[in-house]
Amino acid sequence: MNQSPDAITIRRAVKEFRTGGSTFRAVDGIDLTIPRGEIVALLGPNGAGKTTALDMVVGLTNPSDGDVQVFGEAPRRAVRAGRVSAVLQSGGLLRDLSVRETVTLIASTFQDAMAVDEAMERANITAIAKRKVSKCSGGEQQRLRFALALLPDPDLLVLDEPTAGMDVTARAEFWKTMREDARAGRTVVFATHYLEEADSFAQRIVMMAGGHLVADGTTAEIRSTATGRRVQAFVDPNREPDAVAQLEAMPEVMAVTADAGRLVVTASDSDAVARALLTTIGARDLEITAGSMDDAFRLLTEGTER
Structure with a gap:
């Protein structure tokens, strides 16, 4: 058995489809490595290339160019060995x-x-x-479908919109089971439109748009990269104009809003802003929060429709 340290290795993978005499590139030269035991959410708008990428991982289609390996071998071979199972959105039931x-x-x-x-x-x-x-x-x-996917006790579970159609209780039970599987060392890769699922369950988020990878990191990293961190604090309303001017002069600051002494600052370096607010500006009641996953999703994928 191949002992590759990585569950999934994708190198310069391209997938093209011919439609109506023209060629459509669903996946456009992506590189991605997922080590064993990771829980990875694959996000992106409709048409981003998520399902095509997952289809290549489970051997349902081959890349037009580049290479896809699962545990160091061809995806179909890993599937035949029972090392990979998938929960897809439709089909496969009598x-x-x-x-x-x-x-x-x-x-x-x-x-x-x-x-x-x-x-x-x-x-x-x-x-x-x-x-x-x-x-x-x-x-x-x-x-x-999830029960069927569990039967070979796979090392890798690939889930395409796994909780589609489930009610709130069923979704909670599903993710409880998935957390138990992940703790046991199983690699889990799932595509979902429920951003809160990615936010609460995934250790790592990979975001696709227009056939490309546009972001890859932890939830906090994705939020920070896309939106910066938000720092809120309060100053004496009389000092508000000077505080805004000082903040806007800082290279880390992306945006400042102020109202009746309440300052809201979006910044790439929240620590630097916090220090300035507390030591130089004399603000109080400081609070630092990350941008929402919804904000990050919109900012990273907008304008990528094909």
């Missing part, structure tokens, strides 16, 4: 079978599958075991 029949059938295709009852319990679908797939809601079908 509507006339029951939930248990579906899990049992797929389990029979693996040499050393997880026990059917265990997979169903971890996916929180034991209560609907006898229900026909056709009678399951979208969220229940997604939980069923």
Whole structure:
């Protein structure tokens, strides 16, 4: 078995599709390395190239150029070995079978599958075991797909909008299970439109737009890079004009707003601004916060539609 230290290695990967006599480049020369045991959220607007990138990782499509490896080998080989499983948004379910029949059938295709009852319990679908797939809601079908993905006990889970259609309770249960898997050392890569899921669950965020990688870092780093940090403090209203002038003269300051002595400063270096506010300007009640993930998403991806 290949002992590559990295779960996913993508080098200069390009994926092009021919449509109507022209060529569309869905993924445009991306480089990405994901070590084993990381929890990575893949974010981006519709058409960013997220699903195409994940399809290459799980071997559903090959890059037009460049290279994609999973645990140091070709994605399809890693999938055949049971080291990779995926939870996709649609497809792959036989509507006339029951939930248990579906899990049992797929389990029979693996040499050393997880026990059917265990997979169903971890996916929180034991209560609907006898229900026909056709009678399951979208969220229940997604939980069923998750159970199927767990059967080979994979080293890498790739999730494309995994909680689509789930209610709040089901989403919370799903992420509880995923946290347990991650603590056990499994690598998890997921694409989602729920930014709060990426914010609360991912150790690392990779953002795509227009087929390119536009950001890669922790949640705090993504927020800081995109929006800076926000520093709020209060001064005597009579001193407000001088305080604003001093702040605007600082190279770290990106923007300042003031109202009745309340100062709100967006800055690339919040520590420098805090020192100035407390020691030079004489402000009080200082508070530092990062920009929101929604703000970062908009700023990093705006103007990238194709």
